[in-house]
Amino acid sequence: MTQKTGKLKFIGKQAVRMAVLLFLASVFAFALLTVSPVDPLQTNVGQTALGSMSPEQIEKLKAYWGAGVPPVKRYLSWAAAFIRGDMGISLLYRRPVAAVIAEKLANSALLLFSAWLISGALGFLMGILAGKRRGGLADRIVTGVSLVIAGTPAFWIGMVFLMIFAVQLKLFPIGLSVPIGVAADEVTLADRLYHAVLPAAALSVTGISQIALHTREKMIEVMESDYVLFARARGESETAVILRHGLRNILLPAMTLQLSSVSEIIGGSVLIEQVFSYPGLGQAAVTAGLGADVPLLLGITVITAAIVFLGNMTANILYGVVDPRIREGAMRG
Amino acid sequence: MSTDRAFWKDRRFRMLALAAAAAAFLLAVTVLGSVWHDAALETDFSRKNLAPCLKYPFGTDWMGRDMFARTVAGLSLSIRLGILTACVSAAIAFVLGLSAAVMGRFADGAVTMMIDLVMGIPHILLLVLISYACGKGFKGVVIGVSLTHWASLARLIRGEVLQLKASPYVKIAEKLGKGKLYIAFRHMAPNLFPQFITGLILLFPHAILHEASVTFLGFGLSPEQPAIGVILSESMNHLAMGRWWLALFPGLFLVASVLLFHYIGQTVCRLIDPGSVHE
Amino acid sequence: MNIGITDRNTDIVDRNADIANRDADIVDKSKGVENDVLKVEHLSVSFTQYGRGLRRRTLHAVEDLNLSVRAGEIVAVAGSSGSGKSLLAHAVMGILPYNANMDGTVYYDGEILTKERAKRLRGREIVLVPQSVSYLDPLMKIGPQVTKGKNDAATREKSRRVLAGYGLSEDVEEKYPFQLSGGMIRRVLIATAVMETPKLVIADEPTPGLHPEAAKRVMGHFREIADTGAGVLLITHDLELALSAADRITVLYGGRTVGEAAAADFLCEEKLEHPYMKALCRSMPKNWNWDGYKLCDSGEILEYMRKEYGR
Numbered sequence: 001m002t003q004k005t006g007k008l009k010f011i012g013k014q015a016v017r018m019a020v021l022l023f024l025a026s027v028f029a030f031a032l033l034t035v036s037p038v039d040p041l042q043t044n045v046g047q048t049a050l051g052s053m054s055p056e057q058i059e060k061l062k063a064y065w066g067a068g069v070p071p072v073k074r075y076l077s078w079a080a081a082f083i084r085g086d087m088g089i090s091l092l093y094r095r096p097v098a099a100v101i102a103e104k105l106a107n108s109a110l111l112l113f114s115a116w117l118i119s120g121a122l123g124f125l126m127g128i129l130a131g132k133r134r135g136g137l138a139d140r141i142v143t144g145v146s147l148v149i150a151g152t153p154a155f156w157i158g159m160v161f162l163m164i165f166a167v168q169l170k171l172f173p174i175g176l177s178v179p180i181g182v183a184a185d186e187v188t189l190a191d192r193l194y195h196a197v198l199p200a201a202a203l204s205v206t207g208i209s210q211i212a213l214h215t216r217e218k219m220i221e222v223m224e225s226d227y228v229l230f231a232r233a234r235g236e237s238e239t240a241v242i243l244r245h246g247l248r249n250i251l252l253p254a255m256t257l258q259l260s261s262v263s264e265i266i267g268g269s270v271l272i273e274q275v276f277s278y279p280g281l282g283q284a285a286v287t288a289g290l291g292a293d294v295p296l297l298l299g300i301t302v303i304t305a306a307i308v309f310l311g312n313m314t315a316n317i318l319y320g321v322v323d324p325r326i327r328e329g330a331m332r333g
Numbered sequence: 334m335s336t337d338r339a340f341w342k343d344r345r346f347r348m349l350a351l352a353a354a355a356a357a358f359l360l361a362v363t364v365l366g367s368v369w370h371d372a373a374l375e376t377d378f379s380r381k382n383l384a385p386c387l388k389y390p391f392g393t394d395w396m397g398r399d400m401f402a403r404t405v406a407g408l409s410l411s412i413r414l415g416i417l418t419a420c421v422s423a424a425i426a427f428v429l430g431l432s433a434a435v436m437g438r439f440a441d442g443a444v445t446m447m448i449d450l451v452m453g454i455p456h457i458l459l460l461v462l463i464s465y466a467c468g469k470g471f472k473g474v475v476i477g478v479s480l481t482h483w484a485s486l487a488r489l490i491r492g493e494v495l496q497l498k499a500s501p502y503v504k505i506a507e508k509l510g511k512g513k514l515y516i517a518f519r520h521m522a523p524n525l526f527p528q529f530i531t532g533l534i535l536l537f538p539h540a541i542l543h544e545a546s547v548t549f550l551g552f553g554l555s556p557e558q559p560a561i562g563v564i565l566s567e568s569m570n571h572l573a574m575g576r577w578w579l580a581l582f583p584g585l586f587l588v589a590s591v592l593l594f595h596y597i598g599q600t601v602c603r604l605i606d607p608g609s610v611h612e
Numbered sequence: 613m614n615i616g617i618t619d620r621n622t623d624i625v626d627r628n629a630d631i632a633n634r635d636a637d638i639v640d641k642s643k644g645v646e647n648d649v650l651k652v653e654h655l656s657v658s659f660t661q662y663g664r665g666l667r668r669r670t671l672h673a674v675e676d677l678n679l680s681v682r683a684g685e686i687v688a689v690a691g692s693s694g695s696g697k698s699l700l701a702h703a704v705m706g707i708l709p710y711n712a713n714m715d716g717t718v719y720y721d722g723e724i725l726t727k728e729r730a731k732r733l734r735g736r737e738i739v740l741v742p743q744s745v746s747y748l749d750p751l752m753k754i755g756p757q758v759t760k761g762k763n764d765a766a767t768r769e770k771s772r773r774v775l776a777g778y779g780l781s782e783d784v785e786e787k788y789p790f791q792l793s794g795g796m797i798r799r800v801l802i803a804t805a806v807m808e809t810p811k812l813v814i815a816d817e818p819t820p821g822l823h824p825e826a827a828k829r830v831m832g833h834f835r836e837i838a839d840t841g842a843g844v845l846l847i848t849h850d851l852e853l854a855l856s857a858a859d860r861i862t863v864l865y866g867g868r869t870v871g872e873a874a875a876a877d878f879l880c881e882e883k884l885e886h887p888y889m890k891a892l893c894r895s896m897p898k899n900w901n902w903d904g905y906k907l908c909d910s911g912e913i914l915e916y917m918r919k920e921y922g923r
Contacts, residue, residue, distance in 0.1 A: 235735020
């Protein structure tokens, strides 16, 4: 077999695996929402809401959630519509779920992406500093800080930031992604950025500890490896050891770590957005959960799972492409 | 040389003593909190919105409830919930991890898939889903936290069992025609014990954190219950008015108990499984 | 340039301290001392370990080890596995793990080899030939590993010449360690040593996994290096190999020196003093006789060693 087809096969395998996982996630979420004793049509939509909907919308709703339709059939009709891009109508927002998710995701994107990058970069640096010398001062500080962050609920970090920087120092607004009382088309980019700083900072902090602790572990592994010992025996300076061997061998695991931290950042954003009343995807998920908006909750779950699985798949593929041991060896098989 | 030795010895004992003190503190909070449950609910409008003072070290809220009593009661509830859910999660992890590695390729594939699935959906979102499936409320939190914390421990146990499977004495037992279950419980389970206990204790802080988080979001415990998540969620409405004590002390106490649990876990890990931690 | 001057100054201080130390040696070993490239006296390496619960013990990996290596000579240190042989190499080069305690004195070129001096000399005058592929960076190609990342024409030319000298073609430089065979790895590792102009080569188990022919060839390479005037310290568990290649042999048991003898002495049991060495000598295939075999097999000698050496 040539190397190229081997590579394609490897990538294909990863894609199939992701599709299966996504399918299972949707089945799992659907099953959970179905067994719930909460009846979304009764508790949520109510008479007035049903009255304000068009007959087709009500028909559609009943097709999903109507009594008497077996769950498997309901799932299949949901899945068929989902593949066509139709995720149903949100019961709370009275709009197509796809449109709601697109809008909320656009709001969250800035927050998620900046926190993902900042926590990744800071965590990586801290991990390298700590792992450079096990038990050293830097190691003790970084490990301590990381443990405290890991032991602090994300929402409370947000609240402390809010208390210090918004309430006490009045440097930043208390919440929301735009100023209150300003028409949507008058909101400037600067306004958006200004409102996103504090939540993004809080979210970044919550993401640091995992990356830092894992990078530290990998770095220690490298620094105590035989090849680093040999590099030292050959008179390479400590800086050269870190730059030439440390970074080279830590980059791949760090990349995987960074790509798989997506799940954690999204999870954290649910809490952080709640604290800052930031109208993003996370807050929408909470609202949907509390308000029994099943189509929206299902849509959000599947979309977030897709983002997370995509991150994991990218990590696996990158590993195969970048690591010479897999690239030129194990990948044929 | 000899002073060096004394230092090392000292350090081990000091660690153990500190862990014991931490455990005693957590136990005291747990017991005190359940005794104070009624005091935590008591309202008295003559003493509302007091900043921390000698009589009310954590202040009082807008209904005149003593925040210290509420914090301790909330923490007690969190710890009890955390221990219960962590135990359930650890049991699930043990059974799944063991069966994945022992029951053949199909079971292994299924369990690995389940681990990936649970780890793929953001934890909080999964908690929201399960809590919703259980009709929210107290039951939803307990089941949700119990069902979402097993994945990483299961993965650890699976890896450990795969290693044990290749070990000579398991091979010999197989040759002797011992059954899979016999081998699993007779030969593997005892070897997994250190990892399992450490994993279990280290699950406590996670369970407590997630219980607080999902309660904070409004799923689970009813608003009058003194739970840490509820207390912090309520304090959100009063932050802008400068009543910082409503959020600060309960939060600090929560963080402290989570870290104490973590410390106890680390110490136990060092004592019963020294190979896993370098010094 | 400043650095050179300070270096020389500390060297002079070292030398003064050293002369006092050496007086005692000169009395009985008037001839050898000046040529000693390496001299190890009363070297001990120990670790503190934690067991389950509160148990704690100190592990003496190397205890009271003595040996010397002269220029142009191969000295073998032979001992069973787990007798702390690798740690000897690491101790001399000052690269022991952070949790190890070291005691005793190491002289290099007649002067005390302090940690700072070892740091300055290692990879230049003192080189290590490690034992396995795990000592090469798995993600770096062979070329830059041999040249230590130096990319100038002279270094690259030299690396090409050295590798060719060991029968390794140019395309090896473009390969990753996992793509080479065990024998090729071994030659690459020796090549890293010859890239410098070493005065002391410490080879840590350079032959396991090689068939006897290849092992003999590797030993030939070390003889060539010794013939250029360097001292070679060969650490091995293979006594027979040590005998075939080395001039002198130091036998270790449980991290302690049992005795030292010229390679030729092992041909004739009577020249050996220590019972363990006598037994070793008898247990070698070419000296096998029923008596020697029985002596080792019965474990009498091992029992004696355990009593004497506490292992």
